[in-house]
Amino acid sequence: MTNSDIRAMITTQLGRIAPDIPIESIDPKADLRDEFDIDSMDFLTLITALGRELSLPMPEADYDQMRSFDDLLTYLQTNTN
Amino acid sequence: MSQFLMPSLGADMADGILVEQLIARGDPVHRGDIIAAVETQKGAIEIEVFEDGFLDDWLVPLGTKVAVGTPIANIRTSDTPDIPKPVDPPPPPRPSEAPQPTDPVVPPDLPEDPMPPPYQPPVQPEELAGQDRQRVSPAARRRAAQIGFDLSALGTDRIIALGDLPDTPAAEPMSAMRQAISAAMSRSKREIPHYYLSDSIDLTAAEDFITLHNANQPPDTRLAIGALYVRAVALAAQAFPEFNGHFENEQFAPAPAVHLGMAINLRGGGLAAPALHDASEGDLDALMARLRDLVARVKKGRFRARELADPTITLTSLGDRGVRGITGVIFPPQVAIVGIGTPSVQAAVIDDQIKPRRIADITLAADHRVSDGHRGARFLRAIIDHLQHPETL
Numbered sequence: 001m002t003n004s005d006i007r008a009m010i011t012t013q014l015g016r017i018a019p020d021i022p023i024e025s026i027d028p029k030a031d032l033r034d035e036f037d038i039d040s041m042d043f044l045t046l047i048t049a050l051g052r053e054l055s056l057p058m059p060e061a062d063y064d065q066m067r068s069f070d071d072l073l074t075y076l077q078t079n080t081n
Numbered sequence: 082m083s084q085f086l087m088p089s090l091g092a093d094m095a096d097g098i099l100v101e102q103l104i105a106r107g108d109p110v111h112r113g114d115i116i117a118a119v120e121t122q123k124g125a126i127e128i129e130v131f132e133d134g135f136l137d138d139w140l141v142p143l144g145t146k147v148a149v150g151t152p153i154a155n156i157r158t159s160d161t162p163d164i165p166k167p168v169d170p171p172p173p174p175r176p177s178e179a180p181q182p183t184d185p186v187v188p189p190d191l192p193e194d195p196m197p198p199p200y201q202p203p204v205q206p207e208e209l210a211g212q213d214r215q216r217v218s219p220a221a222r223r224r225a226a227q228i229g230f231d232l233s234a235l236g237t238d239r240i241i242a243l244g245d246l247p248d249t250p251a252a253e254p255m256s257a258m259r260q261a262i263s264a265a266m267s268r269s270k271r272e273i274p275h276y277y278l279s280d281s282i283d284l285t286a287a288e289d290f291i292t293l294h295n296a297n298q299p300p301d302t303r304l305a306i307g308a309l310y311v312r313a314v315a316l317a318a319q320a321f322p323e324f325n326g327h328f329e330n331e332q333f334a335p336a337p338a339v340h341l342g343m344a345i346n347l348r349g350g351g352l353a354a355p356a357l358h359d360a361s362e363g364d365l366d367a368l369m370a371r372l373r374d375l376v377a378r379v380k381k382g383r384f385r386a387r388e389l390a391d392p393t394i395t396l397t398s399l400g401d402r403g404v405r406g407i408t409g410v411i412f413p414p415q416v417a418i419v420g421i422g423t424p425s426v427q428a429a430v431i432d433d434q435i436k437p438r439r440i441a442d443i444t445l446a447a448d449h450r451v452s453d454g455h456r457g458a459r460f461l462r463a464i465i466d467h468l469q470h471p472e473t474l
Contacts, residue, residue, distance in 0.1 A: 044303060048301045
């Protein structure tokens with residue numbers, strides 16, 4: 001799994017949840033939930049989908065490491081390698 | 082044989098457009114199956130059938146607007162003699178946009194073969210060509226045109242329905258949504274003498290309960306605090322029946338079960354408040370699964386008829402990125418709406434000590450024709466007590 005695979009995976013899932021927000025328009029270092037205007041149920045949907053695709057447990061205790069798009073990317077890269 | 086009628090999906094609905102026929106002629110149906118979709122001001126609504134049997138025939142062509150109460154299908158119930166499924170292919174679906182007369186009801190005893198040639202209005206050549214390649218429901222075709230989506234990307238192996246298209250905010254349905262909200266809320270403010278109560282609620286215990294529950298759970302079985310809100314309101318509403326039911330024809334009818342309307346924000350504008358049925362029943366994990374299913378469907382614009390027609394009380398909550406409090410407007414003919422704001426860390430005095438706690442505002446708007454502030458306060462207090470003791474949920 002390359003870094004660009006993971007980036008594409010996150011982008012695809014966010015596109016399903018927030019199709020009205022172009023990925024290029026967001027600040028990758030800002031809070032993901034604010035940038036995509038997603039609520040906690042949407043976030044849970046995102047985590048569920050990514051956890052399933054990458055076979056990762058994505059524990060709730062790690063949510064703080066998934067705050068921004070870049071944080072989430074780093075977290076997934078670190079935990080799949 | 083019985084007739085399946087265009088259902089009423091709310092007091093303000095006069096007619097609907099049949100946009101999807103999901104069961105073919107002659108196929109079996111079971112109570113609770115979704116057999117059609119109807120387009121209304123509120124979006125595409127999935128329609129359930131209420132008995133077992135076979136779908137004998139569709140009585141209304143796709144794309145036809147018919148009044149509430151109009152027969153739209155014949156259902157052959159299981160106790161009537163079996164009629165072999167017709168071997169002829171059904172007549173081609175007719176174009177949706179042209180106004181069409183409603184088909185006469187076919188007497189069930191007539192032999193079905195040969196079929197009388199159905200009335201075919203003139204068809205645009207490109208529509209005919211499109212039908213040869215791909216079967217697309219009118220609602221899906223319209224949405225595709227609105228958002229500029231290329232239908233050929235979806236293949237020809239099945240009937241393309243609205244749910245197969247990407248979710249994109251479309252200008253026209255949203256203005257219809259705005260109209261529906263406007264009609265319901267204006268009626269509420271015109272007819273319902275609201276009174277309002279508020280308190281703050283310490284949600285620290287509820288959040289700790291969720292954290293503990295979720296610690297060893299995979300994402301798909303995690304709880305959200307919203308499930309606790311739902312259960313707390315449902316339990317309190319059972320104990321205080323004057324907040325759970327419908328006010329119609331100058332009188333209040335309490336509901337035997339709690340079908341909790343969930344105010345759900347829709348991307349691109351508007352909201353919907355469909356019912357989570359029997360919200361006091363089952364354990365929290367099952368409730369959470371149903372809540373997830375409902376939210377996911379509603380965000381795609383798919384409701385079931387019963388979900389829109391029968392909420393008995395509504396909950397509106399701002400989630401974790403809102404503001405401290407919200408006071409709702411009652412959805413007629415309901416008589417109460419509970420609002421829960423976004424929790425934030427505040428200083429609270431507990432056992433003479435100042436401690437940081439997670440606190441939100443909680444409000445009740447209720448109908449003064451049915452209840453008074455004293456009972457309202459006890460009802461709100463009951464919700465708070467449940468949420469402060471999440472192990473009781």
